[in-house]
Amino acid sequence: MGLTGIRNVCKVSLGIPAEKQPQLHNRWHPDIPFAGSIKNGETVKIECVDWTGGQIGNNDSADDMKNVDLTRIHYLSGPFEIETAEPGDVLLVEIMDVQPFEDSPWGFTGVFDKSNGGGFLDEIYPTAAKAIWDFEGIYCTSRHIPHVKFAGLIHPGILGCAPSAEVLATWNKREGELIAANKLDRIVAQPPNEINVHAGSASEEVKAKVGKEGARTIPGRPEHGGNCDIKNLSRGSKVYLPIHVKGAKFSVGDLHFSQGDGEISFCGAIEMAGVITINFKVMKNGMADLGMKSPLYLPGPVEPHYGPGRYLTFEGFSVDEHGKQHYMDVTVAYRQTTLRCIEYLRRFGYSDYQVYLLLSCAPVQGHVAGIVDIPNACTTLGLPMDIFDFDISPTGAAKRLDMGSCAFETGVKEGKVSQGGKNSEISWGGGLTFKEKDINVVESLKEKFYGSSS
Numbered sequence: 001m002g003l004t005g006i007r008n009v010c011k012v013s014l015g016i017p018a019e020k021q022p023q024l025h026n027r028w029h030p031d032i033p034f035a036g037s038i039k040n041g042e043t044v045k046i047e048c049v050d051w052t053g054g055q056i057g058n059n060d061s062a063d064d065m066k067n068v069d070l071t072r073i074h075y076l077s078g079p080f081e082i083e084t085a086e087p088g089d090v091l092l093v094e095i096m097d098v099q100p101f102e103d104s105p106w107g108f109t110g111v112f113d114k115s116n117g118g119g120f121l122d123e124i125y126p127t128a129a130k131a132i133w134d135f136e137g138i139y140c141t142s143r144h145i146p147h148v149k150f151a152g153l154i155h156p157g158i159l160g161c162a163p164s165a166e167v168l169a170t171w172n173k174r175e176g177e178l179i180a181a182n183k184l185d186r187i188v189a190q191p192p193n194e195i196n197v198h199a200g201s202a203s204e205e206v207k208a209k210v211g212k213e214g215a216r217t218i219p220g221r222p223e224h225g226g227n228c229d230i231k232n233l234s235r236g237s238k239v240y241l242p243i244h245v246k247g248a249k250f251s252v253g254d255l256h257f258s259q260g261d262g263e264i265s266f267c268g269a270i271e272m273a274g275v276i277t278i279n280f281k282v283m284k285n286g287m288a289d290l291g292m293k294s295p296l297y298l299p300g301p302v303e304p305h306y307g308p309g310r311y312l313t314f315e316g317f318s319v320d321e322h323g324k325q326h327y328m329d330v331t332v333a334y335r336q337t338t339l340r341c342i343e344y345l346r347r348f349g350y351s352d353y354q355v356y357l358l359l360s361c362a363p364v365q366g367h368v369a370g371i372v373d374i375p376n377a378c379t380t381l382g383l384p385m386d387i388f389d390f391d392i393s394p395t396g397a398a399k400r401l402d403m404g405s406c407a408f409e410t411g412v413k414e415g416k417v418s419q420g421g422k423n424s425e426i427s428w429g430g431g432l433t434f435k436e437k438d439i440n441v442v443e444s445l446k447e448k449f450y451g452s453s454s
Contacts, residue, residue, distance in 0.1 A: 006277060008045040009036040010077045014104060014273055018053030018075040022201035026053075026075050027192075027214030028171075028226070030162050030245050031206050032199050037081040038250075043096060043279040048077045050273045051157065051254040056108045058132050060144075062407045065110040065267070066128035070117050071196040074217040074227065078251030079162055079200070082280050085248035090286025091161060093239040095300065097277040098154040098255060104274075105135040107257045109361045110267035111353060111415075118186065119266035121335065121356060123420030124321070129353045130407040133257065133270045133361075140257055140270060144406040145354050150258065150362055150387040151304040155234040156276055157254030157269060158217065160226040160295075164244040167223050171215045183425075190216040225295040229269065231259040231363070236300020242287050252276060260359050261366030261381075264338060268360025304363050304384075311365060311382035312392065314340040318376045321419075325375060326427045330368060333379040337366075341381055347398035348390070353415040354406050362387055 010023050018024055023035040038044055050056070053075040056064050082091060100107070112118055114126035131144035138151045163171065175189040182188045194211030202210060215221075220228040225241055233239060241250070255276065259269035286292065316337030318329040326332045342355045350358075365382035385392050390401065408415060428434075 006043055006045050008047065009038060009080065010046045012047040012049050012077065012273070014049065014054060014101070018049050019072070019196070019198045024049065024075045024077060024198060025079070025200040025251070026072060026196070026198045026217060027210050028160075028163055028217060029168065029199070029210045029214040030165055030249065031202070032079055032162065032210060032249070033201050033206075034081040034247065034249065035078050035200055037083060038280055040082060040084045040280065040282045043277065045275050045277050046077050046252055047275045048253045048255050048273060049075050050271050051075060052271070056110065056130070056271070058106050058108070060407050062110070062128045062130040062409045065130045066113045066116065066409045068112065068116065069196065071193055072198075074158060074254050075198070076158060076217065076251040076253035079249035080251070081247035082250055082282060083247075085243050085282045086246055087164065087244055088285060088287050089243045090283040090290060090292060091241045091243055091248050091250060092281040092283055093159060093241060093250070094279040094281075095156070095233060095235055095237045095239070095276065096279055097235055098156065098274065100135055100257065100272045100274040104272075107133045107135070107140070107270040107272035109133065109265065109270055109357045111265045111356060112267055117266055119268070120262065120264040121338065124339075124418060125353060125356055125415060126418055126420075127353070127412065127415035128409055129357060129415055131354070131357045132407070135257060144404070145350070145358050146404055147389045147401065148358065148362070148387050149389065150384070152257040152270065153231055153234050153259070153303055153363055154255070154257055155231060155237075155259070156252050157229045157256050157259075158227045159233075159239060159241070159250070159252045160224040161241050161243050162245050162249035162251070163215065163224060167244050168213060168215055170223070171221060172213070190218055192216070222294040227254065228295075229259065229263045230297070231256070231261060232299040232303070233297060234300050235302045238298040240283075240286070240290065240292070240296040242292055242295065250280070252278070258361050258363060260362050260364035262334065263360055265356055265360040268357075270361045306384040306386055310385050312385050312394065313380050313382045314344070315369070316340060316379050316381075320421065320424065322422050322424075324424065324426065327375050328371065328377045328429050329427045330371065330377045330379060332427065333377045334366065334381075337379045337381045341383055345392070347400070348392065349400040349403040351403070351405065351414065352417060354403060357406055359383075
């Protein structure tokens with residue numbers, strides 16, 4: 001150890017289209033060929049393009065954000081063979097380091113147009129927007145969100161091993177049933193899509209199969225992890241991943257310089273290209289020994305530190321912005337928590353879109369505070385006050401500053417603020433027992449509360 005350099009098992013080029021690079025892929029499928037081999041116990045470097053494959057530029061226009069092609073994402077490095085790995089084992093992934101490329105010290109945060117990707121608050125903020133961040137060592141700043149500076153908690157948004165054919169079929173069936181049952185005026189899941197599929201170095205025959213069957217990389221999934229966007233999977237973290245195929249077929253990508261809990265704008269971290277250093281160990285029979293159904297992780301020792309008293313914390317409940325009561329809905333609660341923070345920072349001169357972008361990528365702490373006090377779940381969002389170069393503490397009226405603007409598409413000076421979701425139905429949570437649709441049940445309840453009508 002220390003006498004030789006760490007082996008780089010995946011070199012990428014930022015000047016070559018991602019779909020032309022055989023060591024990358026953008027679907028999950030067990031038949032995508034290995035991009036390289038890694039020894040059990042070895043530490044290696046893996047280079048990654050940004051998750052869009054270079055579609056977003058370092059400029060002052062959000063045209064690229066509005067027109068991003070989401071059939072192409074995410075571009076991942078891999079899959080890699082981990083020697084000795086077999087189905088039923090666990091892959092211990094220790095993240096040793098993550099860094100942006102030295103000649104590309106910048107990243108981006110975006111809001112997608114509601115008609116092309118959307119985001120957590122797209123019913124309210126439907127316009128495409130963008131912020132560019134410049135990196136200086138551990139710190140980042142943005143010309144599009146002034147008066148803010150913070151240290152990055154650099155991490156991969158995606159890491160996972162390939163599904164087996166059986167696991168892949170489960171994913172497609174499960175998500176297909178959701179799509180078929182959809183009652184919302186939005187896309188709720190993305191089925192396999194042959195358009196712009198990239199299957200690494202696969203033959204045309206295998207590529208066509210991957211296009212027809214391959215799972216999209218957009219969601220994380222319980223059987224393997226994937227796109228979990230956990231900001232604390234940074235340097236020093238250990239991740240325990242289930243293995244479903246021989247050789248594991250491990251892939252990684254979607255590197256983030258920083259991210260807030262929830263990554264609320266969808267393209268919400270500070271997205272970047274860079275290199276990750278990982279040590280791999282195979283735990284034989286690990287899934288059975290650990291009773292594992294989903295990945296586990298141990299966070300590393302590296303994290304920006306703000307005193308407990310330096311987080312201005314906002315609360316939200318299961319009552320939406322239209323005043324409708326929902327049952328223990330954590331999504332509604334966290335949306336309201338976020339809106340309370342946007343309303344607060346608006347007082348200092350920031351636009352809603354600037355705050356939306358900031359909360360997506362700054363080191364905010366999101367928590368579920370209460371989930372038993374019917375009918376309201378309670379969530380919180382802790383905003384570190386020390387990332388600002390002025391005082392945002394709640395001491396009275398705010399002094400408005402010149403905050404400039406984030407980037408919008410050509411011809412757009414400010415983003416729309418809308419009032420979507422007015423016709424939403426009351427949500428009751430998932431996985432709960434529903435009443436039988438039987439008139440006898442209704443009549444018995446009437447009798448219980450109002451007495452016999454005879």
